[in-house]
Amino acid sequence: MHQQRKTIALLIFLVIVWGINWPLSKIALHYAPPLLFAGIRTVIAGIILIFAALPKWKKLDFKRLWPVYLISAFLSIVFYYGFQTIGLQYVPSGLFSAIVFLQPVLLGIFAWIWLGESMYGLKLAGLLLGFLGVASLSIGGFNGSISVQGIVLALASALSWAFATVYTKRNAARVDMLWMTAMQIMIGGIILLSAGSVTESWADITWNAAFILNTLFISVFVIALGWMVYFNLIKNGEAGRVGSFTFLIPLISIGSSVVLLHEQITLNLVIGLLLIVSSIVLVNVRISRRTLRRPTH
Template sequence: MQQRKKNIALLIFLVIVWGINWPLSKIALAYAPPLLFAGIRTVIAGVILIVAALPKRKALHFSKLWPVYLTSAFLSIVFYYGFQTIGLQYMPSGLFSAIVFLQPVLLGIFAWIWLGERMYGMKMFGLLLGFLGVAALSIGGFTGSISALGVGLALASALSWALATVYTKRNAVRVDMLWMTAMQIMIGGVILLAAGSAVESWSDITWNSAFIVNTLFISVFVIALGWMVYFKLINEGEASKVGSFTFLIPLISIGSSVVLLNERITLNLVVGMLLIVSSIILVNVKIGRAARRLTS
């Protein structure tokens, strides 16, 4: 019971910080090119996590596990953030985010195929409702221009995130989770920073308080602590159940955007919220012999 309460608290933290990440990132992007911004915030998070992991330096085993760290870095950081950053230039952000949050549906399917997690009709229906809820929240995106390249990059972003989660859980017994998180973020951040330095200009960054504060908040809470909490929960519980709660992130994002960016609350928000809550209940409730608990 104590562990379950702890996991619920971690989930609440994760959903909140990953939700407010979207408007905070939008504010910060007004002062910096996208790839450099992505690289800066990720490298800062990587440094923080490496410092935190140093007392367990013997568990790094870099010469043996570097292929795992590198693969995870590309899936979780380079591809996920890279496709996301580039794709947003080609289509409305609402539609793009709706496609990206197809990830929990993909994760539920991949976890069933590769992790041996249960899949039953009610669970699949719940995952579908969650995606429909995200789509309802982001329906305004459909009124803008739609690019085939943008759709492809959004799907690639969702796919890389789902594959990264399954890959991490499959390798959880081989690696120390803190070092796994630190290495993938640091390696991915360096690659993003190098790419940004090659195609963008550092002189385009405006180092004002809004950019610095938002970047530091995202680096510490959204990336460093956020990814560490996410993979801890994935490692301890069913990936598809933890993934289902990420459907709440667009809801938090819209709510925080109303406060920070003066965006309007619409009927889509109410409909999306009801679908998302229904999704989480269906994915996590005990149906027949399906396990209700979050952790194993």
């Protein structure tokens, strides 16, 4: 029971901070080029996590595990945040996050193919409902121009995140999860910062309070703590089941985007909410059945 409460608390934290990340990132992009912004926030998060991991120095084993750290850095950080930060310039933040959260559907399928997780009728129906919920959020959900380039970047972001989660789960037994998270974020951040330094100008960054506070919040809570919580949940539970709860994140993103960026709510968003809640119930219902069927002694 204690473990269950802890898991629920971690999921609530993750859904909230990852949800408000989208409008906060959109605001920060008014003051900085995308790759430099992505690099700055991930390098800060990487430094925080490395300091947190230092007491477990011997578990780093960089000489043997560097290929794992590097591949994970590209999938989880370079591709995911690179596509995300550039794509947010083309479409509203709530809409972009909704498209990215096709990820749980992809993750449920990939976890079935590569992780051997079960795929049964209710789970498949739940994943499909989640996808329909995201589609409902995307189609006509917001006013403003909808860029094909932005949608493609959102889908690419979803794919890279799903592959990253499966790759991390497959290698979880080989690595210390704190060092895995710290290394992928630090390596990915350095790559993004280097790319930004070559293709963008540091002089284009406006170092005002809005940019600094948003960047620090995203670095500490969204990236450093967020990824650490996410990968620990993935390591200790079914990747597909944990991923299903991330369907809730676009709802937080949409709500905070309405408040912070004045993006508008429509009927599509309400329908999307109902589909997403139904999705989470269906993906998790088998666990409840097993509990109910457990014999008493």
